Amino acid sequence: MFRLMRVWVLLLPIFISVPNAQAVLRFSNSYRSWRNKERPVRKSTSLIILHTTETTSPAALKKLRDNGECHYYVALDGLVYRVIDHRRVAFHAGRSMWNGRTNVDNFSVGIEVSGYHNKPLTSAQYRAVAELVGELKYIYKVTDRNVLSHCQVAYGAPNKWHKRSHRGRKRCGMNMTSTAVRKILNLRERALYDPDVRAGRLAVGDPHLAQVLYGSSGAGQKSLAYLTPQESNVISRNRNAWDIARDLYNAPTTLYIFPNGSRKQGHQVADFKLLPAGTKVVVTSSVDNPDESFKIVGQHGRAQDIAGAEVLADSTVYIFADGSYKRGNQLSAQQVLKLPYGTKVLVGYTVGGPVSASRLASTICGSRWRSKDTFFLISGSLVPGDEVDDTKIPAGTMIFFRK
Numbered sequence: 001m002f003r004l005m006r007v008w009v010l011l012l013p014i015f016i017s018v019p020n021a022q023a024v025l026r027f028s029n030s031y032r033s034w035r036n037k038e039r040p041v042r043k044s045t046s047l048i049i050l051h052t053t054e055t056t057s058p059a060a061l062k063k064l065r066d067n068g069e070c071h072y073y074v075a076l077d078g079l080v081y082r083v084i085d086h087r088r089v090a091f092h093a094g095r096s097m098w099n100g101r102t103n104v105d106n107f108s109v110g111i112e113v114s115g116y117h118n119k120p121l122t123s124a125q126y127r128a129v130a131e132l133v134g135e136l137k138y139i140y141k142v143t144d145r146n147v148l149s150h151c152q153v154a155y156g157a158p159n160k161w162h163k164r165s166h167r168g169r170k171r172c173g174m175n176m177t178s179t180a181v182r183k184i185l186n187l188r189e190r191a192l193y194d195p196d197v198r199a200g201r202l203a204v205g206d207p208h209l210a211q212v213l214y215g216s217s218g219a220g221q222k223s224l225a226y227l228t229p230q231e232s233n234v235i236s237r238n239r240n241a242w243d244i245a246r247d248l249y250n251a252p253t254t255l256y257i258f259p260n261g262s263r264k265q266g267h268q269v270a271d272f273k274l275l276p277a278g279t280k281v282v283v284t285s286s287v288d289n290p291d292e293s294f295k296i297v298g299q300h301g302r303a304q305d306i307a308g309a310e311v312l313a314d315s316t317v318y319i320f321a322d323g324s325y326k327r328g329n330q331l332s333a334q335q336v337l338k339l340p341y342g343t344k345v346l347v348g349y350t351v352g353g354p355v356s357a358s359r360l361a362s363t364i365c366g367s368r369w370r371s372k373d374t375f376f377l378i379s380g381s382l383v384p385g386d387e388v389d390d391t392k393i394p395a396g397t398m399i400f401f402r403k
């Protein structure tokens, strides 16, 4: 009896909201993701996250569906596609943190809007996003201040340019953060500062983004004038490969065209700091959250290049060729310098396990066990969560998942 009542309490707000929604919102179910069945219901929902797809190609919707990477997709004409059920976990935020809580996917709804972070939405999209966000705010009791853009919650692990974990991994959804646009979206309040930067958990990686988001006065911007549609893709003294390509700087899909006309793919560039001024960077992938795989000592530089200031942190995990592993805080500075070539490195990770009959992968790391960036240590190999055969995970297997 009690169980039944709880179900009704859960469903009621959704039914109530439908008549309002029909007035303006138009939904399509033609791109519902088959991954719904493998995604658990979230335990809580405190944030709504807005994204821009960085393309207007319909191929983006197909990819979002195939990977279950958003709850809703808002097309240029304002049609709203339901992709993942809004109560379930969608993998939309990637490496993320807000107010000290990591893996924002576990407590947020994600809306992908077709378009670019530095261009206005269409008027049909403004109406649709406003209505949709209004509905979700009502269902989950989310405050205006907790409607954020992806660029506000995404963060990057240390890399060649940033020695610390940093905000500014991407500018996704930046066009929906200004006071003027938020007014159109019916959002009266905004986050006035970055709680993770303020607390020292993250460094500022993109000063321009920080200025746009919080300004020096904290009052926010009044117009769309801050948008910079002509973001240069040419390397100069003030603009490096990371500024242009962000986390895709070393991806095979990113192309470097040198002043002399020769070309290299991202993974073929040996030293990004030596790229000559005038080199063009062509980012062809529009993946919102590039798969973060492990890095390898030797292949991707030294441990300190890969993990930066977090080289000795307990959240940096080193996996050795013999299948053993150590966390950064279990090694000395001397030992880290001497890590053998081929050592695999995961930055910003938690060690979970071992798997047993009574302690399944899902008990250890929740919905993330099926994620591409979760790794199972099986016979000395790191097997990604989306490739592991869940019927054949040996007892004793350790799992590395993002913090």
Ligand SMILES: [Zn+2]
Binding pocket: 050, 051, 052, 092, 150, 151, 172, 173, 288
């Ligand atoms: Zn995004």
